[in-house]
Amino acid sequence: MKRLPALRLTTPRLALTWRVALLAGTAIALLAGLTMVVTYQVVRAGLYQELRRTLKEDAGVVAALYNSGEGSARTSLTGATGGVVLQVYDPAGNLLVASRPEFELAGAALPPADVLAGRGVPTTWSGPVDGRPMEAALAPFELGIVVVLTDPAYIGAVLADLSRNLLIAAVLLVVVSLLVGYVVAAASLRPLVRLARLAGTLGPEHLEPIEYDGPRDEIGRLTAALNGLVERLRQALEAQRVFLAETSHELRTPLTSLRGFLDRAVRRAKPEVRDDLADAQRVAGSMARLVEDLLQLSRGQLVVDPNPHLVELRSDVLGLVAGEFPGVRVASGQPALVLGDPLRLTQMVRNLTANAVRAASEPGAVTLGLDAGDGYATVSVFDDGPGIAPELLQRIFEKFYKGAGGGSGLGLAIARQVAEHHDGSIAVESRPGSTVFRVRLPLADAGEDE
Numbered sequence: 001m002k003r004l005p006a007l008r009l010t011t012p013r014l015a016l017t018w019r020v021a022l023l024a025g026t027a028i029a030l031l032a033g034l035t036m037v038v039t040y041q042v043v044r045a046g047l048y049q050e051l052r053r054t055l056k057e058d059a060g061v062v063a064a065l066y067n068s069g070e071g072s073a074r075t076s077l078t079g080a081t082g083g084v085v086l087q088v089y090d091p092a093g094n095l096l097v098a099s100r101p102e103f104e105l106a107g108a109a110l111p112p113a114d115v116l117a118g119r120g121v122p123t124t125w126s127g128p129v130d131g132r133p134m135e136a137a138l139a140p141f142e143l144g145i146v147v148v149l150t151d152p153a154y155i156g157a158v159l160a161d162l163s164r165n166l167l168i169a170a171v172l173l174v175v176v177s178l179l180v181g182y183v184v185a186a187a188s189l190r191p192l193v194r195l196a197r198l199a200g201t202l203g204p205e206h207l208e209p210i211e212y213d214g215p216r217d218e219i220g221r222l223t224a225a226l227n228g229l230v231e232r233l234r235q236a237l238e239a240q241r242v243f244l245a246e247t248s249h250e251l252r253t254p255l256t257s258l259r260g261f262l263d264r265a266v267r268r269a270k271p272e273v274r275d276d277l278a279d280a281q282r283v284a285g286s287m288a289r290l291v292e293d294l295l296q297l298s299r300g301q302l303v304v305d306p307n308p309h310l311v312e313l314r315s316d317v318l319g320l321v322a323g324e325f326p327g328v329r330v331a332s333g334q335p336a337l338v339l340g341d342p343l344r345l346t347q348m349v350r351n352l353t354a355n356a357v358r359a360a361s362e363p364g365a366v367t368l369g370l371d372a373g374d375g376y377a378t379v380s381v382f383d384d385g386p387g388i389a390p391e392l393l394q395r396i397f398e399k400f401y402k403g404a405g406g407g408s409g410l411g412l413a414i415a416r417q418v419a420e421h422h423d424g425s426i427a428v429e430s431r432p433g434s435t436v437f438r439v440r441l442p443l444a445d446a447g448e449d450e
Helices: 017-066 112-116 153-200 218-268 272-298 314-326 342-359 411-421
Strands: 085-089 094-099 123-129 132-141 144-150 309-312 337-342 368-373 374-385 425-431 434-442
Touching: 017 123, 017 132, 017 144, 017 153, 017 309, 094 112, 112 144, 144 309, 218 272, 309 314, 309 342, 314 342, 314 368, 337 342, 337 434, 342 374, 342 411, 342 434, 411 434
Parallel strands: none
Antiparallel strands: 085 094, 085 144, 123 132, 132 144, 309 337, 368 374, 374 434, 425 434
């Protein structure tokens, strides 16, 4: 069967909340920059427009004075425009006199064609005068044309100060927008965080749909998709459980018959073939245990009808299991009494021992230990194998997970189920040359003896 390529979602490493905040900050920065440019242009245009309007008024006032015979070319006007310079031109556009001597020079004169353009009505002019940019207004009078000049350099200073203030305001706005954007993003993504937390509680033993009563938005669609996936997974696990139960049940009967035939054959066999039949018996026993594990696994629990007994772990469990694996030894120590199902406890230790024998250099390197204290009995299974990688220590207890040593992928999962069914726990410590599985089980107290 062809394997479909894995779906891969590539996202930046920055947290989603900060990405949203940065996007909001960037958008606000762009808007702030655009607003600053527009404001600068509007203020600049307004300043120049107001300057030209005032110059035209001044030029009109001077022209009226000259028409009345009360004006003088040496007069200096000081109004809204500040200090200005007056120039008087004849009807042919030639400079006659100015209010300042330096503006009577030929280099300070306006082009005659531009001066003549002001013979009809008052008009404005912009351009260099003696190498400096100047603004001017021209107005006609009876004997020629009067020009009011001013230097607009103060507008540049005003605009520079305005630009600095706008830039500071934009920076502050961006910083504030980042903080506000983070708060808004965190509040907006809170349903997604809650959904992720609820999804994290799902597992093979807990596949319930996530309740959602919000609108059909992005969170709603994501919840619906996740619930659909959970339902499909639940159906797949149920189908797997049914398949395992039916298959195990169908295999158990012929395996039981096969073991019976082998037992009878061993009793009747000649000595030279008895060893081969004994090997076949061990293989059939392993297959029978595997089928039984599959059947128990398909039920979802190991003991449907509990059968508790007082079990002495050293003699009733560890010694029995060690006898099934030649070379495995039981370390010396005190006995420990627990309340539990002897068959399941034996199965748990057998699975752990079989796993250790596969990993060890030889069966003699596997040791079963037993300690008691603080109300608990601790069963330990030690081997000198290559060890288990740290990232795999939690996965080895998953169903159908197979390590480098092989196996069915059920032994450790069932061992953990047995330990938890007896109100105990199982843990593992591993490094190259030393792996220890430890099972903690509560000791039976005097009240339980009865």
